[in-house]
């Protein structure tokens with residue numbers, strides 16, 4: 277808590293705005309008591325630009341820092357893939373295979389995979405404004421189903437049991453395992469080739485035996501999932517592309 281009444285510290289704006297080569301960039305401003313210096317970050321997943329500043333840094337310094345890095349921000353943002361919304365006609369990967377979103381506004385039904393005129397498709401019913409949410413919910417449900425099957429398989433092989441499986445939209449990691457044995461995964465894994473989702477399931481289940489990344493942990497993962505290096509390589513190369521969708 278800051279005693280603005282006595283110290284008269286003006287509140288920080290949530291964002292800074294800078295201009296670079298005719299383009300305007302919005303930069304989220306985060307003041308952190310633990311920050312030792314000003315740092316600038318561009319999320320390769322979402323394109324969000326964040327400037328973190330120490331408790332006592334003044335706004336003018338922060339603004340000048342951001343402006344001095346305009347070219348760097350522009351370069352980073354140019355590398356962020358453009359978003360593909362879950363709208364009618366969009367092409368979305370499901371288990372690594374392109375599916376077109378086909379909208380049937382006049383019919384009733386549950387979102388499902390069908391064979392469309394130009395290949396596999398995700399058929400969505402109902403009013404247009406609901407299409408993106410329905411596609412997303414469908415993909416999340418598919419992710420949860422695939423993950424439940426894969427987790428069960430690796431739990432059986434390693435003689436462990438998972439407390440709970442949660443599917444989220446995470447940007448920093450694809451899966452996690454809590455000390456209590458709850459597993460959490462990104463629903464976006466269902467967009468990738470099945471090998472990748474399978475690998476994440478094996479990885480997190482192995483954490484139920486070894487809650488660390490020691491050589492022993494990696495040996496365990498590779499015992500149940502021999503293509504570990506291949507899956508890790510896929511995520512390194514293509515992982516950020518999965519964040520384009522929705």
Ligand SMILES: [Zn+2]
Pocket residue numbers: 479483488489
């Ligand atoms: Zn891990």
